[in-house]
Structures are given as structure tokens and as C-alpha cells.
Amino acid sequence: MNNKAIISVKxxxxxxxxxxxxxxxxxxxxxxxxQGEMVSIxxxxxxxKSTLLNILGILDxxxxxxxxxxxxxxQNLSEKKAAYYRNQFIGFVFQSFNLISFKNAMExxxxxxxxxxxxxxxxxxxxxxxxxxxxxxxxxxxxPNELSGGxxxxxxxxxxxxxxxxxxxxxxxxxxxxxxxxxxxxxxxDDINNQGVTLIIVTxxxxxxxxxxxxxxxxxxxxxxxxxxxx
Amino acid sequence: MFDIDIWQEIFxxxxxxxxxxILTGFSVAWGxxxxxxxxxSGIGLENGIKKQFEGDATNSIxxxxxxxxxxxxxxxxxxxIQFTNEDYERTRDLIKAADxxxxxxxxRGNRIISYKNNYASFDIVCGHPGxxxxxxxxxxxxxxxxxKDITEKNKVAIISTIVKSELFKQGVALGEFIKVxxxxxxxxxxxxxxxxxxxxxxxxxxxxxxxxFNGANKIYNVSFTTGNxxxxxxxxxxxxxxxxxxxxxxxxxxxxxxxxxxxxxxxxQRFLGLFAGIRLYIWVIGIFxxxxxxxxxxxxxxxxxxxxxxxIGIRKAIGAxxxxxxxxxxxxxxxxxxxxxxxxxxxxIGLLELLSPMFSSxxxxxxxxxxxxxxAVRAMLLLVIAGAIAGFIPARKAALIKPIDALRDE
Numbered sequence: 001m002n003n004k005a006i007i008s009v010k011x012x013x014x015x016x017x018x019x020x021x022x023x024x025x026x027x028x029x030x031x032x033x034x035q036g037e038m039v040s041i042x043x044x045x046x047x048x049k050s051t052l053l054n055i056l057g058i059l060d061x062x063x064x065x066x067x068x069x070x071x072x073x074x075q076n077l078s079e080k081k082a083a084y085y086r087n088q089f090i091g092f093v094f095q096s097f098n099l100i101s102f103k104n105a106m107e108x109x110x111x112x113x114x115x116x117x118x119x120x121x122x123x124x125x126x127x128x129x130x131x132x133x134x135x136x137x138x139x140x141x142x143x144p145n146e147l148s149g150g151x152x153x154x155x156x157x158x159x160x161x162x163x164x165x166x167x168x169x170x171x172x173x174x175x176x177x178x179x180x181x182x183x184x185x186x187x188x189x190d191d192i193n194n195q196g197v198t199l200i201i202v203t204x205x206x207x208x209x210x211x212x213x214x215x216x217x218x219x220x221x222x223x224x225x226x227x228x229x230x231x
Numbered sequence: 232m233f234d235i236d237i238w239q240e241i242f243x244x245x246x247x248x249x250x251x252x253i254l255t256g257f258s259v260a261w262g263x264x265x266x267x268x269x270x271x272s273g274i275g276l277e278n279g280i281k282k283q284f285e286g287d288a289t290n291s292i293x294x295x296x297x298x299x300x301x302x303x304x305x306x307x308x309x310x311x312i313q314f315t316n317e318d319y320e321r322t323r324d325l326i327k328a329a330d331x332x333x334x335x336x337x338x339r340g341n342r343i344i345s346y347k348n349n350y351a352s353f354d355i356v357c358g359h360p361g362x363x364x365x366x367x368x369x370x371x372x373x374x375x376x377x378x379k380d381i382t383e384k385n386k387v388a389i390i391s392t393i394v395k396s397e398l399f400k401q402g403v404a405l406g407e408f409i410k411v412x413x414x415x416x417x418x419x420x421x422x423x424x425x426x427x428x429x430x431x432x433x434x435x436x437x438x439x440x441x442x443x444f445n446g447a448n449k450i451y452n453v454s455f456t457t458g459n460x461x462x463x464x465x466x467x468x469x470x471x472x473x474x475x476x477x478x479x480x481x482x483x484x485x486x487x488x489x490x491x492x493x494x495x496x497x498x499x500q501r502f503l504g505l506f507a508g509i510r511l512y513i514w515v516i517g518i519f520x521x522x523x524x525x526x527x528x529x530x531x532x533x534x535x536x537x538x539x540x541x542x543i544g545i546r547k548a549i550g551a552x553x554x555x556x557x558x559x560x561x562x563x564x565x566x567x568x569x570x571x572x573x574x575x576x577x578x579x580i581g582l583l584e585l586l587s588p589m590f591s592s593x594x595x596x597x598x599x600x601x602x603x604x605x606x607a608v609r610a611m612l613l614l615v616i617a618g619a620i621a622g623f624i625p626a627r628k629a630a631l632i633k634p635i636d637a638l639r640d641e
Contacts (some may be wrong), residue, residue, distance in 0.1 A: 059635040060546060079553045079631060087550020098545045098638065102247045114236060115550040159549065 005068070006166050006198050007033040007056060010147035014051055020081040025051045026062070029222040033167070033200060040201045041208040043218035050171060052218065053143050053202045054059040057090055057169045058082045071168050087115050091160025095172035097152040099144040105131060112163040128157040152179035157188055167198040174208055186211045224225065238630055241348050241563045248535075248590025254533040256571030262524030263572045266517035266610050267579025267602050273513045275583075275600025277506045287329075287426075288365050289499040292465060293454040293471060294322070295491040303483040312480050312489050316441075316448045319359070322455065328560050330457035331361035334437055336450045338412065345410045346398040353394050354432035354552055355411060365421075365444035365454050368430055371418035372404050380436040386443075387418035389434040392423050411435070414443055457496050465496045517610070524614055528576065529621035532564050536625035543629050553630035557623065564622030565615055572611040580607070 001060075014026040015119075025048045033039055046172040054069060058074055067074045070089055077085070089206075090110075099108045110127035131137050134154040144152055153173060160168050170189070174182035174225035186208060193199050201212060209215050210229050217225035243557060245252045287293075296312045311563045319334035320409060326332075335358045342355050356362070363375040380387055395418075408415040416435065424430040440446055457465050469492050474484055482489035536543075543556055584602045629637070 027326075048483070054635050057548070058600040059638070079547075083547060083550050086548060092548050098541075098548070099540055100545060102243050111546070112549045115546075115555065120236060163550070175496060 001038075004071075006035050006037075006070055008057040008066075008068040008071075009052075009056075010053065010066040010096050012052075012062050012067060014048075014055065014060075014062045017169065026055075028051045028065070029218075029221075029223060031216060031223060031226065033192050033198060035166075035198055036193070036196050038189070038201075038213045038214040039198040039216060039220060040203055040212040040214070041216045042203060043224075046203065046220075047143075047218040048075050049204075049218050053169055053171050053200065054079040055198065057092060058086050080199075083115075087112060087163060091163060091164045091165040092159050093153070093156050093168060093170035093173045097149075097156045097158075097176070098143070099152055099155060101144055104141050105136060105147070108144065108155055109158045112159060115189050126162060127158070130162050131155070134158050138176070140207055149177050150184060152176060153181075153185055154188065155205045157185070157192075161192065161197070165197075167200060168192065169199045170199065172203055173201060174203065174205065179207075182208065237562055238560065240559060244563060245567070252567055253514065253532070255528055255567050256535065257529030258575070259524045259568045259618070260575030260578070262521045262614065263575030263611055264432060264579040264582075265520045266524070267576055269513045269517050270580055270598040270606060271579070271583040271602040272597075273506075273509050275587075275597045276509065277564040278600075279598035280314045280502050280506075284495070284499055284502075285432060288367055288456045289495055290457045291365050291454055291495045292457060292469060292472075293452065293495070294318075294476070295452050296491070297488045297491050299482045299486055300523050301483040301486040304481045305487065306481065307590060310482075312476075314450045314453065316596055318476070319453050321475060322453045322472065322481065322595060325471060326443065326455060328458045328464065328468075328590065329458050330458040331364040332360035332455035333362035333365055334409075334450040335362065335452040335454065336437055336446050336509055338440060338444045338446075343396065343410075343412055344394070346404075346407065349400075350400045351394070351422055352395050354389075355435060355440075356432050357435045357446075358435045359437055361455065362434065364456055366424060367424040367426075368381075368424045368429070368434075371421045371423050373589070374419070375420050375422065376434060376436050381438045384437060384439045384442055386414070386416045387419045389420040389422055391430045391432060392421060393430050393496055394433055395421050399496075400454055409433075409516070426631040450633070460496065462497055462500045465494055469494055469508040520616060521610060525617040525621065527616040528614070532560070532618070532622040535563070535622070536560060536629045540632075540640040542628055544634045544640065547634035547637065553627075555628040557626045560622050560626035560629075564618045568615045570619035571610075572614050575609045576611055587632050603607060610614065 008197055009029055013024070015022045015024040023113065029052060041049045041052060051060065055062050058069070069085065072085070074085065098224040100111070102180050103111070106124055106127045109130055110123040113123040113126060128137060128140055131140050131212060134156070134157065134197060136151060136154055139147060144155070147155070174185055177185060189199055189201065190211070197214070201208070203209055213223070213228065215227055215229050234425050234615050261405070296314050298312065299310045316333070316334065316580070319332070323329070325330050335356060337357065338355045342352055344351050344353055344355070358376070359381060360376045361377060368375070374389070375389055379385065388411065390404065390409070398404070398409060399407070404418045404421060407418050409418060411433070437450065441448060450516070460468065472492065473490070476490050477484040477486075480489065546556060561638060583602060587600055
């Protein structure tokens, strides 16, 4: 494991307009993630953990501070630039899977490569490879509504992996799954991490967080704790 | 941008939303279909009415003799008016702007035309050289009547292509002598007239006919083309003529039945005005139909974008640029409007083609309905562009919202 910081956040502030009052969600967050780490961000709902993840994923912007992704400052990006960085550096896994309903499993996995202008044949071949790694090769031609939650999440993970991102961001990836399936998904994340992929997982489930290598605990928009879990 | 993936995406979404796509397509196809049928019918009507004018010059005034209906200068009503060569000359001197003028007389009794042993009966029209333009005849061979024929009272005849084929079959007619009621006339010209009826006649010099067939100096009609007169000029000329004829033939100027004046120019211009009105009307209806189509397309595109907001969010999260999203939605809009617009245009033109033979009788006021292909294509393009703009505005909005908001959309 080298010491290069994939993600570096300095004094990030973010607030939302909530009527007359401003809702200050993130209050000067400072932390960094080195390549190959597997970090979970924990906290009660409203602690700002999802907002932080969205900022890390360039899905949302922040009010002040600095955010470097792969040593590039992510600030005031045009949508086009943001799309480029998301495509190149980041893979997303969502709680509700967010697969495109009218595309089959293989096409869903291949989609990030479409936006990298990879040819159709090459794209589908790679997608099948990644599906195979998830044990879903036989389901390649199934539509999302024909698959179980665990299968959908594995497809979403394959989709996040296929572009070989610097970091995978998972927002409550086990939130819609039963505990057995959740453990299976965590096994996959373990595998991925062992291959050297950086992972940041937002969760409020203690046993999920315990399976990561580092826990960042948020409370009311500030980092309350940043520690290595002891099993 | 238009690679196979885009096509596949579009056809997948169209297949996923059959009803919506069909409804959009239908509103576009219907708009174009209506426009094409309307324009075609308008042109059919115009062609039909123009055909009615085809036989004679459209800018001509025709004066016919009638019967008095009002007592004048001590004479009882019911007196027939008889024109003579003097009426022709007076008209010629009065209407300086007339560029072609002719008197006209017929032949009493049998009208038997023969060549060797071939006999036939055709109309015999005796006039001045100007009658060529008044009747819109086209010389196919030889020449038409000229001033020399009138002054020298030449025994010459101009025959139509139909007369020629009946009397001469395949043979040469020019320079041959035909007999009109037994009197030989030399064929010096062969003409063609678009009017079926006018094409079954021969023309003789009026002076020759008056001399040979005991016509004395009688004529039954004076007609002339109005050159570059306006409709008002023609109206004024008509009034002058009525006054001049009333004075010479001693009838009351208010007596509309003593002579009949047909002013083609005025009639023709009235029809031209009518056509302009019809055309405007058709365009107004057509444009409103197209606007209805455009509104339909816009509505559907707004719904499409709304429905796909979450999908757009997902695509953006995995790296779709705003332009690729706009392109995706635009392409769908353009393809639906393009295909259905084309379908509507083909259906409209097909219907016109189908109807066309039903109105082929030459007397019909509806002839050869057809539509300017260029106009149909332009209307279609307009619709496609409108569909694109209708899709572009919401697509652009969707492409620029933060992906996190798009993802939250349910």
C-alpha cells in the first residue's frame, strides 16, 4: 500500500437552504483516503454522511474548502468536466441499485464504457467478464426486474468496477438487502479491496462498518471519530 | 454521435413506450397528411378552373349581338341587333390598347368540308388574323391567316390537327386544296388548340367568306385581347364599347340584352383572387394543423424527459456528458417526427394520387390535384425542427440539473 492520497478533503463546508434557515450539513470536514483503503463512513441520519459521499462523487458541489480527487482539485467544474472525472475516477454503488430498467444486465454493466467510447463488441466482452466475476454470467441477458436484490447489487458493483475507477463509492449498498445477502456483498467488496481498489462505504449498520478497515464516524457535520475497527 | 448504440437506445425506448410513440407519431403524421391533402385539393380546384379558361385568351373581351329589351328611339323592344364590318372597325379604332382583334362570322347552311373523296363536317370560323391569339391556337405547320389574306380575299384555310388527320389521314395537307361547300380553299396552315371543341374547326379569312358565302358585310361577334390593360381599364373599355354600340345600333345604353359583353379578364381576375383566398385559407388551416402537431410533440417530449429524469441521473453518475444526454433525447424526437412526418406525407400524396383519376373528366372543376413536393418536404422539416426544439429545451434542462437531484427523482 503506498501513501498516495486518492481523496483529500480540506475544511469542506456545505449547507442547504431550508426555508429561512440555512441547514449547515458539513462543518469543516478534513480527511483523506489513501490508495487501497477500505473506509466506512458512519453516522446517524442527518449526520451528513450521504452529503459527503455525494461531494466525493462529484454528484453535488460544496460551499467552501478544497477537495482533491487523484490530486486534481474538484471545484467549479463544468458538467462536462464533472462527467469526465466521474467516468474516469469513480464507480458508484447505490442503495437502490439504480440500474436502467430497459437494459439487460450486460448492457447495464457495459454502460460506463459506452461513455468512454469503447466499441460495442469490446464493451460487451468486458461486461461478461465482470459479470462472470460476480457469478452472474448466466444472467447476462436478464432484465433488472427479473433479478433479486442481491443480484442487482452485484450487477451494480460490476458496473462500478468495469471502468477501473480509482475509488468506488457505495451509498448504503446493503440498505435494501437482507443480512445474508449483505454479507455476500461485503465479501465481494473485500475481494475488490484485496485487488487494490479503494472503497468508501457509507452505512449506518455497525456490522457492515466492522468489516471495513477504517471507520469515519460523523456527527452533526463534523468528524467525531476516525479509527481502525478492532474485531 | 449517430452510431449503432444511439439507434439501439432509441428503438428500445420507443418499443418500451409504444403507445406514447404512436400517439406522437400520429399527431405529426396527421398534421402533414392534412396539409398535403389540403394543398393538393386547392391546387386541384385551381387547375380545374384554369382549365375552363384554357380554350380562349384569358385577357379578352367578347362582344356578341343580342336583342333589344327596352324601347329606344321609337323602336319596339325585341329588335335583333346585327353587327357588320363597321362594328369591327369602330371597335378597333375605339380600343387603342387592344393588341389582337377579330370579327367573326359563320357560314349558313351545310358545312361540308372535303378532300378528294373524304367528307367531314367541322365548325368553320371566319375571322381576322387576331383570332389566332383570341382562340389560343398554336401553329404546328405553315402559317395562320394574315392581313394580306383579308385584303386580297385569299381562298386559304387553316385547319386543325384533327381536321387534317380526318381528311388527309397520314398524307401531306399543306398546299393541298380542300373544298368548303364545294369551293376550293388552299391549306396554308395547321394548328392545335388545347380546347377539345375548338380543335374541331377550320379558320377562313372573314373577307373571303363574306364574299363567297353571301355573308355580305355581316359579322356576329367582335372580340379582342386587352393587352396590358388592368381590370379597371377593361371595365372602362367595356363601358365605352357599350356606349359606342348603343349609339350606332340605336338601343338604350341601359339595355343589357341588346349586346352581350363577356369580359374574360375580369372573370379571370376574379378567379385569381378566389384562388389567392383559397390558398391563404388552406395555409392558415395547414399551419394550425401543424402547430397542433408541434404542440403534441412538445408535450410528449416534456413528458419523456420527466419520465427519464432518474435515468438521466444514473447516466450522469456513470459519466454521461450533458451533450450526450441532449443528443439521446433529441435523436428520439427527430426520429419519431421524421418517420411519421414522412409517413403522413406519403399517405397524403398517395390519397391525392388515388383521387386524381376520379376527377379526370375535362368538364370537372377539380383537375389533377397535386402537391408541390418541395412544400411538403419543407413542412415536414419544419415539424422535425420544431420537434427537436421541443425536445431540446427540456432535455437541456434535464442534462444540466445536478445528478444528485436527478437521482432523487422518482
